[in-house]
Amino acid sequence: MLTYLWIALGSALGGVARYALATQVAQAAGGAFPWGILLVNVTGSFLIGLFAAAPAGLSPDARLFLTVGLCGGYTTFSSFSLQTLDLLRSGQVVAALGNIAGSVALCLLAVWAGAAAGGLIGPAR
Numbered sequence: 001m002l003t004y005l006w007i008a009l010g011s012a013l014g015g016v017a018r019y020a021l022a023t024q025v026a027q028a029a030g031g032a033f034p035w036g037i038l039l040v041n042v043t044g045s046f047l048i049g050l051f052a053a054a055p056a057g058l059s060p061d062a063r064l065f066l067t068v069g070l071c072g073g074y075t076t077f078s079s080f081s082l083q084t085l086d087l088l089r090s091g092q093v094v095a096a097l098g099n100i101a102g103s104v105a106l107c108l109l110a111v112w113a114g115a116a117a118g119g120l121i122g123p124a125r
Contacts (some may be wrong), residue, residue, distance in 0.1 A: 010069015
């Protein structure tokens, strides 16, 4: 049960950090391109790689707090990136490419479907 609390705490901190950084960058950069989210995704991918490679002395709960909690709350793109890297490092190139193509295509389709369904329920924002 304590493990779940560590993950929850990390997720909360990561989510707040994502919002704060993405908002500040978007305000500073202006324009339509989502520079803030791009920065969050890139830094989150770097951090999960760093934390996954952390010394073996790191406790399992600390590793989960950092990777699943903090990075997962900060950006799920970091988990996707680490899993794709693991596939590549294990020689599963086709699976890695399938994960990339499938994730991008299916997630774009899902966000479109969700937006369409949301439009049926209430006015578009």
